[in-house]
Amino acid sequence: MSTQKNHAELSEIFNKDEDRVNWHDETLWWVRQKRDKASHAIPDWELLREMASQIKNNVLSELDTYLIQFEAKATENGIKVHWAADAAEHNQIVKDILDKNGVKQMVKSKSMLTEECHLNHYLEEHGIDVIDSDLGERIVQLAKEPPSHIVLPCIHKKKEEIGDLFHIHLGTEAGMSDPQVLTETARLHLREVFLTRKAALTGVNFAVAETGEFVVCTNEGNADMGAHLADVHIASMGIEKLIPERKHLGVFLRLLTRSATGQPITTYSSHFKRPRKGQEMHIILVDNGRSTQLGRPDFRNSLKCIRCGACMNTCPVYRRSGGHSYHTAIAGPIGSILAPNLDMKDYADLPFASTLCGSCTNVCPVKIDIHDQLYKWRQVIVKEGYGDKKKAAGMHAMDWTLASPSLFNLAGKAGRWTLKHAPFAVNNSMNPWYKHRDMPKPPAQSFTEWFKTNRPQ
Amino acid sequence: MTVGLFVPCYINQFYPNAAIATLQLLEKLGVKVEYPLNQTCCGQPMANSGYEHLAEGCSKLFTENFAGYDYIVSPSGSCGLHIKEHLHAGDSPEAAKKVRKSIYELTEFLTDILNVEALDATFPHRVGLHQSCHGQRGLKLSQMSELTAPPFSKPEKLLKMVKGIELVELTRKDECCGFGGTFCVTEEAISVKMGKDRIADHISHQAEYITSPDMSCLMHMEGLLNRQKSSVKVLHIAEILNGK
Numbered sequence: 001m002s003t004q005k006n007h008a009e010l011s012e013i014f015n016k017d018e019d020r021v022n023w024h025d026e027t028l029w030w031v032r033q034k035r036d037k038a039s040h041a042i043p044d045w046e047l048l049r050e051m052a053s054q055i056k057n058n059v060l061s062e063l064d065t066y067l068i069q070f071e072a073k074a075t076e077n078g079i080k081v082h083w084a085a086d087a088a089e090h091n092q093i094v095k096d097i098l099d100k101n102g103v104k105q106m107v108k109s110k111s112m113l114t115e116e117c118h119l120n121h122y123l124e125e126h127g128i129d130v131i132d133s134d135l136g137e138r139i140v141q142l143a144k145e146p147p148s149h150i151v152l153p154c155i156h157k158k159k160e161e162i163g164d165l166f167h168i169h170l171g172t173e174a175g176m177s178d179p180q181v182l183t184e185t186a187r188l189h190l191r192e193v194f195l196t197r198k199a200a201l202t203g204v205n206f207a208v209a210e211t212g213e214f215v216v217c218t219n220e221g222n223a224d225m226g227a228h229l230a231d232v233h234i235a236s237m238g239i240e241k242l243i244p245e246r247k248h249l250g251v252f253l254r255l256l257t258r259s260a261t262g263q264p265i266t267t268y269s270s271h272f273k274r275p276r277k278g279q280e281m282h283i284i285l286v287d288n289g290r291s292t293q294l295g296r297p298d299f300r301n302s303l304k305c306i307r308c309g310a311c312m313n314t315c316p317v318y319r320r321s322g323g324h325s326y327h328t329a330i331a332g333p334i335g336s337i338l339a340p341n342l343d344m345k346d347y348a349d350l351p352f353a354s355t356l357c358g359s360c361t362n363v364c365p366v367k368i369d370i371h372d373q374l375y376k377w378r379q380v381i382v383k384e385g386y387g388d389k390k391k392a393a394g395m396h397a398m399d400w401t402l403a404s405p406s407l408f409n410l411a412g413k414a415g416r417w418t419l420k421h422a423p424f425a426v427n428n429s430m431n432p433w434y435k436h437r438d439m440p441k442p443p444a445q446s447f448t449e450w451f452k453t454n455r456p457q
Numbered sequence: 458m459t460v461g462l463f464v465p466c467y468i469n470q471f472y473p474n475a476a477i478a479t480l481q482l483l484e485k486l487g488v489k490v491e492y493p494l495n496q497t498c499c500g501q502p503m504a505n506s507g508y509e510h511l512a513e514g515c516s517k518l519f520t521e522n523f524a525g526y527d528y529i530v531s532p533s534g535s536c537g538l539h540i541k542e543h544l545h546a547g548d549s550p551e552a553a554k555k556v557r558k559s560i561y562e563l564t565e566f567l568t569d570i571l572n573v574e575a576l577d578a579t580f581p582h583r584v585g586l587h588q589s590c591h592g593q594r595g596l597k598l599s600q601m602s603e604l605t606a607p608p609f610s611k612p613e614k615l616l617k618m619v620k621g622i623e624l625v626e627l628t629r630k631d632e633c634c635g636f637g638g639t640f641c642v643t644e645e646a647i648s649v650k651m652g653k654d655r656i657a658d659h660i661s662h663q664a665e666y667i668t669s670p671d672m673s674c675l676m677h678m679e680g681l682l683n684r685q686k687s688s689v690k691v692l693h694i695a696e697i698l699n700g701k
Contacts, residue, residue: 007644008643008644008645008646008647011644011646011647012645012646015646015647015650018650021650025654029629036602036603039605040605042605043605045605046604046605046606314603316632316633316635316651317635317644317647317651320647320650320651320654321647351507352506352507352640352644353644353647354637354640355590355633355635355636355637355638355640355648355651356505356590356591356637357590357594357633357637358591358594358595359590359594359601359603359633361594362594362601362603362604363603375504375505378505378506379504379507379509379510381507382506382507382508383507383510387506387507387508388643391506391639391643392508395503395506395508395511396511398502398503398511399503399508399511399512399513399514399515400514401497402466402497402498402500402503402514402515402518403497403514403515403517403518404497405494405495405496405497405518408466408497412466412469412470415470416470416471432642432643432645433641433642433645435649436645436649436653436680436681436684437649437652437677437680437681437683437684438679438680438683438684439680440471440472440676440679440680442471443471443472443473443474445473446469446470446473447464447468447469447473447476447477448464448469448494450473450477451480451492451494452494455480455492
């Protein structure tokens with residue numbers, strides 16, 4: 001990962017095409033506005049958020065109990081439960097199940113966890129063909145790109161670009177970008193996939209400890225199409241996806257899609273409880289760093305996340321830098337507090353990719369203190385030695401100057417003198433401020449100097 | 458009532474008029490203002506960059522300067538929020554606690570402590586109000602567009618007391634300007650784009666001035682406006698509330 005460009009560099013590249021940035025920003029802002037409309041229509045919205053947050057507090061403090069309860073119930077229902085400590089174990093389990101059933105082709109609905117585990121790549125290497133059945137995910141899969149958004153995977157693509165991809169891969173006529181035609185083409189293509197695949201993998205939005213069932217939310221019904229037609233259904237879930245009781249869905253399902261897209265509820269909220277006759281149903285419970293995060297008191301709340309993507313849609317940085325600038329499976333503010341837990345060195349830049357404006361925290365349906373955690377991750381990253389080394393020297397000099405009133409007054413005077421008499425010293429390409437912004441006009445006096453003259457003690 | 462005036466470092470050096478207006482406004486409202494001459498900075502630039510541990514010197518100095526006051530007033534929501542949330546002084550925790558409790562941003566001090574209902578000020582111009590995020594979402598100076606909650610705005614309430622002023626409606630009323638402290642140079646491309654979009658919103662609604670309870674946002678937007686040779690000016694809210 002040493003050649004990996006950081007968020008600032010990737011954002012600068014994204015910003016070379018300003019019209020595209022404007023389009024990306026407006027598109028996601030429109031989603032944020034739909035979210036506002038839907039949430040403001042519920043008078044008790046803030047109470048609902050608080051309830052969800054409290055339920056998740058309970059889940060996180062009793063996670064071991066709920067997991068064991070869930071395993072017992074699910075097993076009782078005839079589901080085979082697997083435990084995976086990390087991504088490698090998860091991928092191995094999936095492969096073993098497929099091997100055992102002699103399956104070489106699998107259909108997969110939306111699962112950010114499998115993105116996190118790089119499952120597609122792993123299975124491909126082992127000669128297993130995976131087709132993503134969520135339309136947005138299928139599009140980025142054809143483009144050989146990762147999703148740029150957890151709910152809207154191809155939000156960075158314009159319809160003309162999708163038309164080009166479909167022309168190459170699905171045989172639509174060149175230049176065709178009519179969404180109706182493209183969707184119909186995808187529909188026919190996926191219908192064939194659903195009918196021929198023997199195994200289907202789905203994600204999990206909520207797993208109910210009380211009943212051992214799990215709930216998968218989609219707008220396209222693609223999880224259902226896959227799972228209902230396949231002989232083998234594998235569901236992958238992070239261990240934090242649990243809720244204690246079925247009735248709690250009444251809180252979370254109301255929050256999820258209103259926060260995500262402004263819809264009252266997903267088109268399909270499908271409950272899977274037991275395999276149908278002749279079908280195998282597997283659940284893989286994946287840790288992959290979650291227990292470590294649970295053990296970090298400042299960051300454990302990040303595990304409340306229900307993957308609605310509201311923090312991305314509202315984030316003024318995300319909207320203008322694009323999901324790929326975060327170079328991790330889960331982009332945006334939430335990704336920036338999750339990723340350093342997985343690898344502090346590779347993702348040291350992400351907690352700094354924010355102005356700490358706090359809008360993410362306000363839209364979060366489970367009240368994760370996202371911007372406070374970004375601030376806290378910055379402290380941890382610097383203390384652990386992964387901070388920007390160039391910045392460190394400047395920070396020491398700043399500390400030295402600002403801790404001394406006489407040095408501060410002297411430095412201020414010197415700064416103002418320089419701006420007035422030697423502006424070329426700062427107005428040059430070495431100064432990132434000056435690239436697109438003028439420096440402040442230096443006043444003749446500081447406030448302290450003015451005060452001494454005008455309010456003599 | 459005696460108030461300790463905290464003037465953020467960059468206002469002291471580059472925008473003394475914002476501090477002078479704050480002082481004069483408080484004096485006009487009958488407040489006795491003291492200005493501790495040994496003050497420098499709140500330490501936020503270091504802390505937000507991950508070097509909270511290096512802000513120790515600033516915190517210590519700040520506590521020494523201000524622990525004696527029941528009210529500390531500052532013309533900055535951002536620096537005020539930093540003091541309120543992050544000021545720690547290792548050897549004098551009680552004094553630091555008192556400081557954290559006593560810090561007020563100027564407009565909240567005017568509305569909540571002085572209960573100002575009228576101002577002797579005139580400003581016959583079209584003005585756009587920029588909500589600084591730290592003031593708004595941090596100190597709750599205004600209701601936030603994300604929440605399902607009744608609207609209010611302390612800065613707006615005060616601006617409406619100014620004769621002749623015309624406040625413009627913005628398309629995105631509380632979007633961040635992209636200054637973000639050291640973010641403005643470490644993430645230069647995004648910071649600039651956010652700033653450009655923000656000033657475009659004000660300009661498209663024919664604002665002549667952009668005002669804010671935070672000068673740092675305004676410094677960033679002023680840099681962009683001046684580079685674009687725009688006639689739109691920035692002015693700290695204290696300069697309008699104190700204006701004739």
